Amino acid sequence: MTQQAAPAGFAMPVPGRDGDDETVPGQPGQGDEEPLGDDALVDIGAWRKQLSISGVLDRLDSELVGLAPVKTRVREIAALLLVDRLRGRYGLVSSRPTLHMCFTGSPGTGKTTVAVRMAEMLKGLGYLRRGHLVSATRDDLVGEYVGHTAPKTKAVLSRAMGGVLFIDEAYYLYRADNERDYGQEAIEILLQVMEADRDDLVVILAGYRDRMDSFFASNPGMASRIAHHVDFPDFTADELVRIAELMVASQSHRFSPAAHQAFREYIELRMAQPRFANARSVRNAIDRMRLRQANRVVASDAMVGKDDLVRLEEQDVRLSRVFGGG
Amino acid sequence: MRITQGAFSYLPDLTDDEIAAQLQYAVDRGWAVAVEFTDDPHPRNNLWEMWGLPMFDIADAAAALAEIRACRDAYPCRYVRVSAYDASYGRQTTALSFIVHRPPEEPGFRLERQEGADRHIRYTLHPYAAVQPHGQRYTEASG
Numbered sequence: 214m215t216q217q218a219a220p221a222g223f224a225m226p227v228p229g230r231d232g233d234d235e236t237v238p239g240q241p242g243q244g245d246e247e248p249l250g251d252d253a254l255v256d257i258g259a260w261r262k263q264l265s266i267s268g269v270l271d272r273l274d275s276e277l278v279g280l281a282p283v284k285t286r287v288r289e290i291a292a293l294l295l296v297d298r299l300r301g302r303y304g305l306v307s308s309r310p311t312l313h314m315c316f317t318g319s320p321g322t323g324k325t326t327v328a329v330r331m332a333e334m335l336k337g338l339g340y341l342r343r344g345h346l347v348s349a350t351r352d353d354l355v356g357e358y359v360g361h362t363a364p365k366t367k368a369v370l371s372r373a374m375g376g377v378l379f380i381d382e383a384y385y386l387y388r389a390d391n392e393r394d395y396g397q398e399a400i401e402i403l404l405q406v407m408e409a410d411r412d413d414l415v416v417i418l419a420g421y422r423d424r425m426d427s428f429f430a431s432n433p434g435m436a437s438r439i440a441h442h443v444d445f446p447d448f449t450a451d452e453l454v455r456i457a458e459l460m461v462a463s464q465s466h467r468f469s470p471a472a473h474q475a476f477r478e479y480i481e482l483r484m485a486q487p488r489f490a491n492a493r494s495v496r497n498a499i500d501r502m503r504l505r506q507a508n509r510v511v512a513s514d515a516m517v518g519k520d521d522l523v524r525l526e527e528q529d530v531r532l533s534r535v536f537g538g539g
Numbered sequence: 540m541r542i543t544q545g546a547f548s549y550l551p552d553l554t555d556d557e558i559a560a561q562l563q564y565a566v567d568r569g570w571a572v573a574v575e576f577t578d579d580p581h582p583r584n585n586l587w588e589m590w591g592l593p594m595f596d597i598a599d600a601a602a603a604l605a606e607i608r609a610c611r612d613a614y615p616c617r618y619v620r621v622s623a624y625d626a627s628y629g630r631q632t633t634a635l636s637f638i639v640h641r642p643p644e645e646p647g648f649r650l651e652r653q654e655g656a657d658r659h660i661r662y663t664l665h666p667y668a669a670v671q672p673h674g675q676r677y678t679e680a681s682g
Contacts, residue, residue, distance in 0.1 A: 343598045371606075375599025413601035 248304045255299055269334040273327075278459065279452040283327055286443050287334065294338040311440045312340065312415045313407055315383075315429075317422040318445025321493030324419045325379065327445075332377040335415060342413075343375035351385040354399040362395040366402045374413045383418035384428035400432060407438050448491050453480045457495050461525065466503065471527035482535045498533070505529040540647030542580050545620060545637040555604060558621075558639055562600035565623035570634050571595045572603045573624065574610050578617045578676045580645065580666050593624060607639050616642045616677040642668075642677035 297307040316324040329346050336344025349369050356362035388394040407416050429436035454477055506529045543549055565572055572594050575587035590610040594603055610619050619640035625632045646667035653661040668676040
């Protein structure tokens with residue numbers, strides 16, 4: 214441990230507090246934020262960088278394809294939180310916004326991914342202290358017998374404190390057909406905590422559009438406590454191909470030009486089929502292509518180089534069931 | 540008489556923010572935080588009653604602080620303390636323990652002398668609060 218300035222009297226040096234965190238007025242700093250005068254100016258760019266929004270937002274742009282309305286909403290929230298912090302520096306009243314959210318959209322449109330990014334961003338902006346994401350489904354919240362639900366829900370909530378609680382397929386919490394279902398109890402505890410501890414916790418509900426709508430219709434208290442409803446649009450074929458390129462690249466593979474064209478055709482055929490799950494279907498398709506590629510490479514008796522292990526060929530795509538082959 | 544047990548007990552009472560900061564330190568080190576309460580102030584009373592299970596997998600002190608508040612609301616006239624257990628030694632090891640709530644009035648202790656043979660004297664402490672039966676000590680009416 215480095216020698217620190219000797220504190221007066223018997224006081225111990227405060228750990229983690231070094232002498233070099235003096236704040237420059239108008240610049241973001243780690244220390245206490247002293248109020249600014251009425252005519253002071255702040256450097257937005259420096260704040261944005263310091264608060265790592267730029268990093269998170271840029272990654273959101275570069276790593277997530279499409280999703281324009283989602284990105285707009287995330288940007289708006291980021292801007293609001295930044296402006297609120299700046300207003301605080303001038304001594305203006307800035308009420309802490311409620312940030313409970315609802316993500317609706319078809320399967321595979323990136324709801325979970327965006328929730329993880331949201332948690333990072335909220336931590337970067339100082340809205341959340343931890344910025345971790347706790348994923349929960351009905352199983353984690355609702356108990357099996359009387360009196361089991363409340364402790365279970367509370368345990369999950371206390372685990373999520375300081376971060377984001379992400380409830381996937383939230384409409385399963387409420388079962389309209391069974392009035393003795395314990396889901397209602399979990400919803401009530403959730404509502405209470407969403408209201409009382411909203412400084413410590415952001416709840417994000419996710420699920421399919423129509424079923425979330427009917428869930429909110431039967432739980433008006435829940436609907437009114439959620440300020441942000443974000444709809445995740447389905448991806449277009451072009452976007453899915455770009456997603457596939459990113460996924461393939463992240464797994465150190467690449468398409469040959471013919472395979473690229475074939476994959477484009479594959480996506481269009483697959484989108485017309487039932488149970489199409491957007492990016493998730495793309496990921497599964499790529500996994501199957503890698504299987505076929507591996508099989509092809511193993512079956513060939515020739516010498517194999519690095520490029521052969523990386524390249525996905527047209528036949529790896531074309532052999533798919535979707536083309537009516539097998 | 541203000542009883543002094545655990546860490547920080549010679550300091551003024553910690554504020555909730557200070558308690559949260561201490562607990563966050565414990566949580567960051569992976570210690571399980573438990574809330575306990577009692578109305579028996581004797582210094583050798585180690586086994587306090589538990590308020591719920593220890594919190595093993597929380598990430599933020601706000602969760603523990605919420606339990607402390609709930610315990611204070613339920614037992615405004617008892618002592619409440621938090622303990623942080625460090626499980627890394629493979630046995631139950633209290634790494635940090637401090638009182639977070641006290642009854643409004645602490646009547647203190649009486650020193651008792653017991654005459655033994657050969658003018659020996661044995662000393663013992665008797666808490667005034669323990670005159671009343673369990674659950675009726677430190678009522679708001681008396682204190």
